[in-house]
Amino acid sequence: MTLVDTSVWIDYFRNGITADAVDTLIKKDNLCINDIILAELIPSMNQRKEFELKELLLSIPKLQLRINWNDLVSMQTENLRNGINKVGMADLMIAQNAMQNGIPLFSCDRHFQLMSAIMPLPLFQETI
Numbered sequence: 001m002t003l004v005d006t007s008v009w010i011d012y013f014r015n016g017i018t019a020d021a022v023d024t025l026i027k028k029d030n031l032c033i034n035d036i037i038l039a040e041l042i043p044s045m046n047q048r049k050e051f052e053l054k055e056l057l058l059s060i061p062k063l064q065l066r067i068n069w070n071d072l073v074s075m076q077t078e079n080l081r082n083g084i085n086k087v088g089m090a091d092l093m094i095a096q097n098a099m100q101n102g103i104p105l106f107s108c109d110r111h112f113q114l115m116s117a118i119m120p121l122p123l124f125q126e127t128i
Contacts, residue, residue: 001032002124003063003098005107006040013053018108021126025106032061034097036090063097071096075119084114095121 012022025031045054098105106124
């Protein structure tokens with residue numbers, strides 16, 4: 001399984017650079033989502049009345065969140081020590097969720113790449 005982040009979904013909906021990789025994950029039934037990612041995507045879909053798309057996203061397997069606040073504080077402290085600034089709480093929780101489940105995170109956000117160099121955050125690597 002691969003946890004697909006909000007940034008990738010937005011790029012995918014715009015038929016961007018992640019489209020082929022997401023299509024492959026969909027065909028292989030090898031992707032998942034979590035409530036944070038859904039909370040970032042669904043309000044816009046509701047506003048635009050994209051209800052079918054919303055239902056499709058809601059049908060994707062969902063990872064349960066197990067928030068460990070002490071770990072989040074430690075992660076953010078380590079980020080700041082390493083010059084990785086402005087990582088929001090939602091992204092810390094998404095990273096924590098991927099690490100807890102030992103699955104790669106697929107994201108377009110550069111701070112996840114930076115974080116993976118200092119913590120055990122597995123990232124999705126597209127195979128060619």
